[in-house]
Amino acid sequence: MTTLPPVTLNRTLNLTVCLALLGAFSCNPASAEVTPTPAQKAVDQAPEIATAYTEKTGSNAHKQMVAAANPLAADAGYQMLRQGGSAIDAAIATQLVLTLVEPQSSGIGGGAFLMYTDGRRVQAFDGRETAPAAASEQLFQNPDGTPVSRATGVVGGRSVGAPGVLRMLQLAHREHGRLEWATLFAPAIALAQDGFPVSQRLHGLLAWDQALKRDPVAAHYFYDRDGKPWPVGHILKNPALARTLQEVADGGADAFYQGRIARDIAVKVASHPTNPGKLTMQDIAGYRAIVREPVCSDYKAWTVCGMPPPSSGGVAIAQMLGMLEVKDIAQFPPVDGMPDTRAIHLFAEAGRLAYADRDRYIADPDFVPLPGQGVAALVDKTYLAQRAALIGEKSMGRAAAGSPPGLQVAWGTDNALQRPSTSHLVVVDQYGAGLSMTTSVEDAFGARQMVDGFLLNNQLTDFSFASRDASGPVANRVQAGKRPRSAMSPTLVFEKGTHKLVLATGSPGGSAIINYVAKVLVGTMDWGLNVQQAISLPNFGSRNGPTELEKDRIPASQIAVLQAMGHTVRVTEQNSGLQGIMRLHAHGQDFWFGGADPRREGAVRGD
Template identity: 75%
Template sequence: MFRLKPLALSLALSLPLLAALNAPAYAQRTGADVAPEIATGYAEKAGKSAQKFMVAAANPLATQAGYQMLKQGGAAIDAAIATQLVLTLVEPQSSGIGGGSFLLYSDGKRVQSYDGRETAPATADEHLFQDKDGKPVSRETGVIGGRSVGAPGVLRMLELAHKEHGKLPWKALFAPAIKLAEDGFNVSPRLNALLNWDRYLARDPVAKAYFFGEDGKPRPVGYLLKNPELARTLREIADGGADAFYKGRIARDIAAKVAGHPTNPGKLTAADIAGYQAKERTPVCSDYKAWTVCGAPPPSSGGIAIAQMLGILEVKDISPYKPVNGMLTAEGIHLFSEAGRLAYADRNRYVADTDFVPLPGKGVAALLDKDYLKQRASLIGEKSMGRANYGTPATMQVAWGADTAIDKPSTSHLVAVDAYGGGLSMTTSVEDAFGARQMVDGFMLNNQLTDFSFDSQDENGPIANRVQAGKRPRSAMSPTLVFDKGTHKLVLATGSPGGSAIINYVAKVLVGTLDWQLDVQQAISLPNIGSRNGPTELEAGRVAPAVVEQLKARGHQVREFELNSGLQGIQRRTAGGKEQWFGGADPRREGVVLGD
């Protein structure tokens, strides 16, 4: 694969630390919407095969916890819970029990979508992120403190799924994380790099005492970091179920932390937390060539946007433009980014929490209608359209203003398949890196409410994704399951962190595996590309200069910068006449795959 600065590194070696970026300055300098977490290296990975079960996650210790559950006869949901609990400890910048999640689950017979997205407080309104004059506040004011914290959803969601699909006792799933929290874990290169980079975390006294030494410097790589507060919290939840989090000491502690922020208090109360409900929703499933692709429905925008991209690329058929000698072609990038422009235009205009805001016309069906997508695909020509207009689906009955959400979740992803025919894809997030930079009871609080639009209306009317009491902010999280259209067998589970670019990251893996016949590790390792209805974005140093020039000649405004995905994937494939699982993890992060 083409790379201007090759980083051929052994997976066994620590990831090299790149020069830490100041995100706002970097964005200003490049004009690019940078990822919420900095890049910390690139280590080639080979993928792994297994016969019975498999799990892949963003940190080796978390993967190991999920693997232990599968080894003990657990279901995929058991593995996911154990994995998430360890991620709360070892990858606090990305996800945890103080955040939210979307989960797609297949038991081999049906596909279910679980919504663990955070909710806005009961006293929040559309002016939450506006000053006294009705103008949007700064990003820093929005994110840092109590104002941005929504009622966490991940534990209620996992409990709901576990009651339906779990095979191991709830309490048993907490053992690996509790032991690691008590005994300590070694600070990874990635966590250390994020601590060095972040400018806000040390403002919180609790986080400062935990993550930084007496000299004010971040805990170094390899430092044995113990978290007895989290061990206590997890013990209570292991014994008392999710109610121990939502209706007792922990909820009161969260509410007090949010209300007590010295400069930016929030509105979240213990009653808001106690009233939180995870929801099961109808997944967004659509046929693409020989497959059925299923994703998360609103308030996630990922399922709809990816289905739209695939529907457009089915008309424009991207399959002939596969990489040549590992290098992406100009035509392949052109089609992919133009499809992205069209999908993101609709996403930005229409998609929000459908408990509050209807989708146009007949809902999901209108946005995925084959005739509508054929009409959208017809807008793709030889030259880039630059910026796409949102479409008008048939029977459309609503019109909304343009969204101004920050939409930069710091996130993690895990996938698992079990020995019983079950499989899942789960994306989990605290939103920005280290969330609201508020630590309580051993974990970080989310700043997920900044995924709402800061503006509440424009000249076209109210904005669909504006803040409303009890509403869930729109997300780009895109857990995805792919099935063979004929046999209905699960053939691929995948997903990624990466803010609003998640949609492009996941779509890249789907095109790579389904259209270009790559294995999932090869597809994950492909250069990240796409457009969020702005510039054509290319992963820095990963696309040949000649291809870049061809794109520019076709009218693309090209931006090359770090596109820091964290993809995981497991696919079904045949080797030696036998079916097996093959898993891949993103070379841009610390994730690994384990299975038997």
């Protein structure tokens, strides 16, 4: 828990109150695309595919608002707000519906990170999955010590960690809920019983995925007798999930973590015919959510708070912002919705440096000490100024990890898979509270194992498959009971002078989440865009590899300039799923303005 510190600077958030959406971009695809290395293929192969791009304009509200990745989920959260519920109440109802309608991305079989403020303090709730007690450093290695293939790692029981989202949500609800726990389950239970129409995105992902139908339970639910995915609009009912949710509504999270449901999960994991896992009922029953100290740092007129380790998001974003403040990226705003080439250069170079530190130092802090003075050393302003000095007129190509103040440890470099199938939601309520929550089952449809109406995560593949290299042990190696490192970046931004919440945002997208969220922060704080405009900007950045540009969104002329600056450019689908709510001011009063990513099915509800 962090209490917002007193400050002397008192400036008004200078964000443009422009509610018109950016126009459609007409861009030429890149004339040349660089072939990724095998390591890059391992990270980027087979993401949760893009299915559509629909322009969005954002929405206003004066009292309360929720934005989520599916309209039915946003509606559920909005119902709770209308009933006098808190932001936490709305988040729970939203997550439960996402379990049903967006099973490829998140659900009660996975985990989540939650940033919350009640207007006076900031809390970081850690609902990240944990490795089984029987897991070892060799979990994802062949007998000769080489890493197993991606398919071997992901699909089956081996990759399933103890789910964390329900324990985390109940912990938050006990402190900040206003409605009864059981009330929050009503929308999801009704939809599971009565059915919901299959969306275009769900249908597209079911048609694309080849592993899910190998699980008999999932095959029966998601596909017809001919093995074809249910068509768009088909009413899909899930009585098994309705039963599960009713039990948890009546018995609390213990109904999930103990008894029938926990036993069913453990049996499913252990009985996979080719890739059984080690998760037991005892591992599930022993899971505990944690409230951690958030990563908060000042950026110009604002205080930006993000998730601490085992998420790398809060540290990496604070590092990028610290470097971009030194390099003054504000002087290169987009023109007509198109990023300036110099801004792309600075942003990508700052990303290389932040990701280099991330891959060397960040892991579960309960198992691995952070360098020097911990988080403070990694976000130290003097250290970040030294890192920013490495950014020149030409791309550095690949950055080396830095030496934060007081560095006392040496770690190997991580090679986790880090899949992009995740979801995000943001909420503000009428009581002055707000939250940002990123939730995930890891790969699309997780481990492709369905039990009791929901899918199990494959979150353990967020550990490094290699346990050590020439530099030493890998910080993010597998260890019993450990939480795998994440890039999930739920973020809250406050006005320094007033401590008012002015922005809540986050995104799915695997390890690219950090770049997606940092883009929105720069777009709003540096370039004066509203949150919908910032979300709709083309995605760009680097994860300390190629400079990645969103397909069909950046002109070939800009790509050529970047290549002349030494950038190895890779044009690819940048399938973010950003949500955001920001405070704006017009006609003498504040109001909320919410935006959702045009790349997904997200929606905003409020009044």
